Amino acid sequence: MADEQTRPTPPLPPDAMIIVPVRRMVLFPGMVAPITVGRPRSIAAAQQAVREQRQIGVLMQRDGETAEPAAIDLYRFGTVANIVRYITAPDGTHHLVCQGQERFQIVEFLTGWPFFVARVLRIPDVDARSTEIEARFVNLRGQALEAAQLLPQAPEELTAAISSIPSPGALADFTAGTMDIAPEEKQEILETIDVGARIDKVSRLLAHRLEVLRLSQEIGRQTKAALDERQREVLLREQLAAIQKQLGEGDAGKAQEVAELSEAITKAQMPKEIEEQARRELRRLERMPEAAAEYGMVRTYLDWLIELPWALPEDRPIDIAEARRVLDQDHYGLDKIKRRILEYLAVRKLAPQGKAPILCFVGPPGVGKTSLGQSIARAMDRKFVRVSLGGVHDEAEIRGHRRTYIGALPGNIIQAIRKAGTRNCVMMLDEIDKLGAGIQGDPSAALLEVLDPEQNNTFRDNYLGVPFDLSRVVFLTTANMLDTIPGPLRDRMEIISLAGYTGDEKLQIARRYLVRRQLEANGLKPEQVEIGDDVLRALIHSYTREAGVRGLEREIGKVMRSAAMRIAEGQSGPIRVSVDELVNVIGPARFENEAAMRTSVPGVATGLAWTPVGGDILFIEATRIPGSGRLILTGQLGDVMKESAQAALSIVKNRATAFDVDPARFEKSDIHIHVPAGAIPKDGPSAGVAMFMALVSLMSDRTIRSDTAMTGEISLRGLVLPVGGIKEKVVAAALAGIRRVMLPARNLRDFDDIPEDVRRDLEFVWLERVDEAVAAALEPAERGTRPAEGEPERAVA
Numbered sequence: 001m002a003d004e005q006t007r008p009t010p011p012l013p014p015d016a017m018i019i020v021p022v023r024r025m026v027l028f029p030g031m032v033a034p035i036t037v038g039r040p041r042s043i044a045a046a047q048q049a050v051r052e053q054r055q056i057g058v059l060m061q062r063d064g065e066t067a068e069p070a071a072i073d074l075y076r077f078g079t080v081a082n083i084v085r086y087i088t089a090p091d092g093t094h095h096l097v098c099q100g101q102e103r104f105q106i107v108e109f110l111t112g113w114p115f116f117v118a119r120v121l122r123i124p125d126v127d128a129r130s131t132e133i134e135a136r137f138v139n140l141r142g143q144a145l146e147a148a149q150l151l152p153q154a155p156e157e158l159t160a161a162i163s164s165i166p167s168p169g170a171l172a173d174f175t176a177g178t179m180d181i182a183p184e185e186k187q188e189i190l191e192t193i194d195v196g197a198r199i200d201k202v203s204r205l206l207a208h209r210l211e212v213l214r215l216s217q218e219i220g221r222q223t224k225a226a227l228d229e230r231q232r233e234v235l236l237r238e239q240l241a242a243i244q245k246q247l248g249e250g251d252a253g254k255a256q257e258v259a260e261l262s263e264a265i266t267k268a269q270m271p272k273e274i275e276e277q278a279r280r281e282l283r284r285l286e287r288m289p290e291a292a293a294e295y296g297m298v299r300t301y302l303d304w305l306i307e308l309p310w311a312l313p314e315d316r317p318i319d320i321a322e323a324r325r326v327l328d329q330d331h332y333g334l335d336k337i338k339r340r341i342l343e344y345l346a347v348r349k350l351a352p353q354g355k356a357p358i359l360c361f362v363g364p365p366g367v368g369k370t371s372l373g374q375s376i377a378r379a380m381d382r383k384f385v386r387v388s389l390g391g392v393h394d395e396a397e398i399r400g401h402r403r404t405y406i407g408a409l410p411g412n413i414i415q416a417i418r419k420a421g422t423r424n425c426v427m428m429l430d431e432i433d434k435l436g437a438g439i440q441g442d443p444s445a446a447l448l449e450v451l452d453p454e455q456n457n458t459f460r461d462n463y464l465g466v467p468f469d470l471s472r473v474v475f476l477t478t479a480n481m482l483d484t485i486p487g488p489l490r491d492r493m494e495i496i497s498l499a500g501y502t503g504d505e506k507l508q509i510a511r512r513y514l515v516r517r518q519l520e521a522n523g524l525k526p527e528q529v530e531i532g533d534d535v536l537r538a539l540i541h542s543y544t545r546e547a548g549v550r551g552l553e554r555e556i557g558k559v560m561r562s563a564a565m566r567i568a569e570g571q572s573g574p575i576r577v578s579v580d581e582l583v584n585v586i587g588p589a590r591f592e593n594e595a596a597m598r599t600s601v602p603g604v605a606t607g608l609a610w611t612p613v614g615g616d617i618l619f620i621e622a623t624r625i626p627g628s629g630r631l632i633l634t635g636q637l638g639d640v641m642k643e644s645a646q647a648a649l650s651i652v653k654n655r656a657t658a659f660d661v662d663p664a665r666f667e668k669s670d671i672h673i674h675v676p677a678g679a680i681p682k683d684g685p686s687a688g689v690a691m692f693m694a695l696v697s698l699m700s701d702r703t704i705r706s707d708t709a710m711t712g713e714i715s716l717r718g719l720v721l722p723v724g725g726i727k728e729k730v731v732a733a734a735l736a737g738i739r740r741v742m743l744p745a746r747n748l749r750d751f752d753d754i755p756e757d758v759r760r761d762l763e764f765v766w767l768e769r770v771d772e773a774v775a776a777a778l779e780p781a782e783r784g785t786r787p788a789e790g791e792p793e794r795a796v797a
Contacts, residue, residue: 009048009113009114010112010113012052012054012113012117013110013119015119015120016110016117016118016119016120017054017055017056017057017080017104017117017118017119017120018045018048018049018054018056018057018115018116018117019045019056019057019059019074019078019109019115019116019117019118020035020037020042020045020046020056020057020058020059020096020115020116021039021042021059021060021061021069021074021116022035022058022059022060022061023060023061023064024060024064024183025060025183026060026079026177026183026186026187026190027058027078027079027081027098027100027177028079028100028173028174028176028177028186028190029079029080029100029101029102029103029125029170029173030099030100030170030173030174031099031100031173031174031177032084032097032098032099032100033097033098033100033177034095034096034097034098035058035095035096035097035098036093036094036095036096037094037095037096038093038094039067039068041068041114041115041116042115043094044114044115045115045116046083046086046094046096047086048115049083050083050086055080055081055082055083055101056080056081056083056098057078057079057080057081057104057118057120058078058079058081058098058100059074059075059078059106059116060074060075060078060183060187061073061074061075062074062075064183071109071116071118074106074116075187075191076105076106077103077104077105077106077187077190077191078103078104078106078190079100079101079102079103079104079190080100080101080102080103080104080120080122081098081099081100081101082098082099082101083096083097083098084097084098084099085097100173102122102123102124102125103122103123103124103125103190103193104120104121104122104123105120105121105123106118106119106120107119107120107121123193125167125169125170125195126169126195127167127168127169127195129168132196133168133195133196133199134168136168136196136199136200136203137168137171137199139203140168140171140172140175140199140202140203140206141162141163141165141171143203143206143207143210144162144171144175144206145159145162145163146210147206147209147210147213148162150210150213150214150217151213158178161174162174162175168195168199169195169198171199172189172195172198172199172202173189173198175202175206176189176190176202176205179202179205179206179209180209181205181209185205188201189201189202258282258285258286261282261285261302261306262279262282264306265278265279265282265302265305265306268305268306268308268310268311269310269311270305270310271310273466273467274305274310274466274467277305277465277466278302278305278306281298281301281302281305282302284298285298285299285302297403297408301403301463304410304414304418304463304464305464305466307418308414308417308418308464308468309417309418309420309421309422309423310423311423312423312424312472313422313423313424315352315424316380316381317349318345318346318348318349318379318380318381319379320342320345320346320349322379323341323342323345323379323380324338324342326375326378326379327341327342327375327379330371330374330375330378331368331371331372331375332505332508332509332512332513333501333505333508333509333755334368334372334498336753337361337372337496337498340496341359341372341375341376344356344357344359345376345379345380348380348474355453355454355471356453356474357493357494358451358475358476358477358492358493358494359476359477359493359494359496360432360476360477360478360479360490360493360494360495360496361373361476361477361478361479361496361498362478362479362480362481362482362495362496362497362498363480363497363498363499363500363547364480364498364499364500364546364547364548364611364614364728365480365546365547365548365550366546366547366548366549366550366551367498367499367500367501367547367548367549368498368548369478369498370386370428370430370478372476372498373386373426373428373476373478374428376426376474376476377425377426377474380426380474382422382424382425382426382474383420383421383422383425383426384420384425384426384428385416385417385419385420385425385426385427385428386416386427386428386430387412387413387416387427387428387429387430388430388431389412389429389430389431389432389434389435389443390430390431390434391434391436392412392434392435392436392443393435393436393437393438393440393443394438394440394441394443395440395441395442395443395445395446396411396440396441396462397411397412397443398411398412398413398443398446398447398450399411399446399460399461399462400414400461400462400463400464401462401463402462402463403463403465408463409463410461410463410464411446411461411462411463413427413450413459413461413470414461414463414464414468417468417470417473423469423472423473424472424473424474425473425474426473426474426476427473427474427475427476428476428477428478429447429475429476429477429478430477430478431478431479431480432447432477432478432479432485432489433479433480433481433482433483433484433485434484435447435484444485444486444489445486447489448488448489448492450470450475451475451477451489451492451493452492453471456469456470456471456473457469457470457471477493482495499547499614499615499727499728499731499753500546500547500548500614500615500728500731500732501547501548501549501731502731502734502735502755502757502758503537503540503541503734503735504755504757505755505757506536506540506549506552507533507536507537507540509549510536510539510540510549510552510553510556511533511536514549514552514553514556515531515536515556517553518553518556518557518560519560521557521560522557522560522561522563522564523564524560524563524564524567527574528563528567528574528575529560529563529574529575529577530574530575530576530577531556531559531577532576532577532578534578534579535559535577535578535579535582536556538579538582538589539552539555539556539559539582540552540735541591541735542582542589542590542591543555543582543586543589543590543591544590544591545590545591545616545735545736546614547614547615547728547731547732548614555586558585558586559577559582559585559586562585562586563575563577600703600706601703602697602698602700602701602702602703603621603622603623603624603694603695603697603698604619604620604621604622604694604697604703604704605619605620605690605691605693605694605697605704605710605777606618606619606620606690606704606706606708606709606710606738607619607620607686607687607689607690607691607709607710607711608686608690608709608710608711608729608730608732608733608741609682609684609686609687609711609729610684610686610724610725610728610729614728614731614732615725615727615728615729615730615731615732615733616732617709617732617733617736617738618675618676618677618682618687618690619675619676620673620675620687620690620691620693620694621673621674621675621676621694622671622672622673622674622691622694622695622697622698623671623672623674623698624665624669624670624671624672624698624699625669625670625672626668626669626670627668627669627670628667628668628670629666629667629668629669629670630670630671631645631646631649631670631671631673632670632671632672632673633645633672633673633674634672634673634674634675634678635674635675635676635677635678635682636675636678636679636680636681636682637675637682637683638681638682638683638684639683640683640684640685641675641682641683641684641685641687643685644685644687644688644691644713644714645673645691647688647714647715647716648688648691648692648695648714649671649695650716651692651714651716651718651770652692652695652696652699653666655718656699658771659696659699659700659774660700660781661696661699661700662699665699666699671695671698673691673694673695675687684723685713685721685723686711686712686713686723686724686725687711688712688713688714688721689710689711689712689713689714689720689742689767689770689773690710690711692714692770692773693710693773693774693777693778696774696778697778700778700781701781702778702779702780702781703778703779704777704778704779705740705777705778705779707737707738707739707740708738708739708740708741708742708765708776708777709733709736709738709740709741709742710741710742710743710767710773710777711723711726711729711741711742711743711744712742712743712744712747712767713744714770718769718770718771719768719769719770720744720745720746720767720768720769720770720772720773721744721746722744722746722747723744723747726743726747726750726753726754727750727753727754727755729741730743730754730758730762731754731755731758733762734758734761734762738762739761739762739763740762740763740764740765741762741763741764741765742765742766742767742773742776742777743764743765743766743767744766744767745766745767745768747766748766751764
């Protein structure tokens with residue numbers, strides 16, 4: 001390169017121009033700016049231009065990091081400039097002071113020189129005034145003057161220079177050159193030849209800068225005012241303390257209390273917004289006499305703010321193997337439920353910051369919903385808190401009362417967080433289906449925000465008046481039924497159904513958990529009382545009829561109390577409880593297998609029902625009395641169940657001959673259908689098959705097998721339609737001594753949900769049509785059993 005610089009350079013063509021590339025800098029026409037040149041080619045170009053007193057073309061390169069740019073690395077538009085001064089500094093650096101003259105565009109780059117040379121097209125600025133251009137010109141001048149006034153320490157000459165610029169194009173160039181914007185934006189303005197478009201671009205950029213300058217000025221003014229106010233307050237407080245000390249009115253106790261509260265606020269690690277609120281209330285408390293009515297309210301409010309766990313503790317890693325061990329240790333069976341819980345925990349482990357679903361455990365009482373939540377908390381190594389929602393009918397129970405009310409407190413959610421002492425606890429909202437609504441509001445609507453992961457990070461309790469982050473709380477809910485949970489609330493939860501336990505499962509639960517718990521509750525040791533499996537089975541089948549195990553635990557407790565009394569009276573040795581002793585200890589058996597007795601006459605069918613506390617069996621009883629063909633329904637039946645009875649009667653009438661029934665008997669008889677337990681309302685379509693079979697049995701004088709129960713909806717075409725609650729119904733049938741169940745064929749998909757031991761003990765008949773039910777359930781006809789015409793037929797319990 002040195003040899004190239006010493007070698008004589010050929011003369012430049014008349015339309016050629018020496019080009020000096022610059023980094024991240026745009027020179028506009030009419031502006032004077034210093035340029036530092038350091039690359040050998042740029043130094044050679046500048047020296048050649050000075051020697052020949054030539055103008056140079058200042059051209060910005062596209063990438064400022066490129067050390068040796070080629071022609072392709074340079075923009076095509078630049079500014080023709082005069083070199084006003086050339087300075088060589090003592091450290092060897094070269095500086096140019098250049099004044100922009102006009103725009104140019106590269107036509108082509110030429111070779112043969114040790115620096116950039118190009119043919120260019122000069123683009124003079126045309127001052128074409130019009131009304132529209134003039135209006136934009138005036139607007140831009142006003143914006144530029146306002147910006148100059150807002151700039152800190154702006155020189156007075158800047159305002160004078162803006163006011164003296166005569167042409168619109170020159171004002172746009174001057175403003176763009178002085179603005180703090182990116183070089184690429186300045187290059188875009190330089191390449192905008194049309195004056196109107198150029199003014200519009202500069203005006204838009206300047207409007208944004210004006211907004212920033214206004215906000216900066218406002219922030220500075222507010223900061224200064226706040227500092228002045230704080231200094232004034234400190235000075236006044238010092239003066240007040242000095243005056244109180246002179247008068248002997250200093251309150252050392254209150255000052256110490258305020259100091260302790262201030263220190264506690266600092267240690268609570270509150271977010272900035274909440275800490276500011278707490279300190280405002282602390283200042284109110286400091287100014288307030290202790291006898292004031294509000295003193296206690298403010299102090300209580302500060303205590304709540306201080307005691308809430310604002311800081312988030314570090315999450316402990318979730319051990320899936322340990323979680324599986326905890327669930328197996330605490331709960332017998334429930335394999336599908338445990339698998340879903342482990343999946344839930346696995347997701348929480350892999351994505352701790354993710355928004356996990358809200359699990360809702362739905363099932364009858366006593367099946368272990370609440371204890372599942374406690375097991376999840378143990379598996380996650382977190383605190384467990386329970387909030388009972390049963391009977392809550394005031395929105396303030398969830399959101400809290402406003403502090404304007406006497407005795408106001410935060411809602412149950414914030415109270416539970418304070419009780420847990422941590423922000424990442426496991427919170428169980430128990431009995432969510434028992435929420436009510438009244439004139440005080442709808443608490444289920446308030447829960448929508450609590451249980452929504454997108455919203456609960458800014459939950460605002462009415463008492464606190466500040467947002468609290470609930471996003472790290474693991475929410476679980478329980479319910480006995482889904483029907484009473486509002487749709488939007490149910491939509492925020494993932495439903496996990498817990499059906500009732502089978503007899504074998506209850507036996508295992510009693511042996512592993514209930515007996516041990518009742519021994520401890522009654523002060524007994526395992527070696528003092530022995531209860532065999534035969535006694536537990538008798539308690540399960542003869543003394544309880546439930547989906548869960550709460551009643552069973554109560555009965556075991558009665559046995560234990562009887563044994564405790566005998567030991568307290570001095571009886572020695574282990575007390576062995578036998579089945580025969582149960583009558584003397586807890587009374588006679590409360591339940592017995594009445595299916596055989598109920599179905600020993602025509603007109604009685606055993607149906608299967610679902611209730612909020614699990615499955616159950618029910619009996620459909622039909623009788624025929626002289627009349628005019630009416631259908632009488634009793635037993636507190638709902639509209640759907642009444643329609644099922646009418647549909648069953650229509651099918652039997654329509655196909656009487658196929659079922660060996662005399663059609664004339666319908667015209668001379670009234671048919672009465674009754675479902676016992678008349679004090680309990682009943683409804684639903686699933687008793688359709690049982691009602692149909694009761695009518696066929698009655699009119700054909702054939703009994704239904706005593707070991708058979710059935711469920712299913714029927715259509716007028718004789719189809720058996722699917723129903724819900726299959727698992728609960730089948731388990732109830734097994735507990736009641738039924739050995740054969742008839743189910744809709746389209747419920748075959750529910751077969752896998754039935755416990756394996758129940759599937760093993762029961763025979764299943766899958767029905768497509770009612771004809772199949774008749775063939776499978778009716779006993780053969782006995783001769784001489786049909787009563788004489790006109791004699792009433794009855795089926796009695």
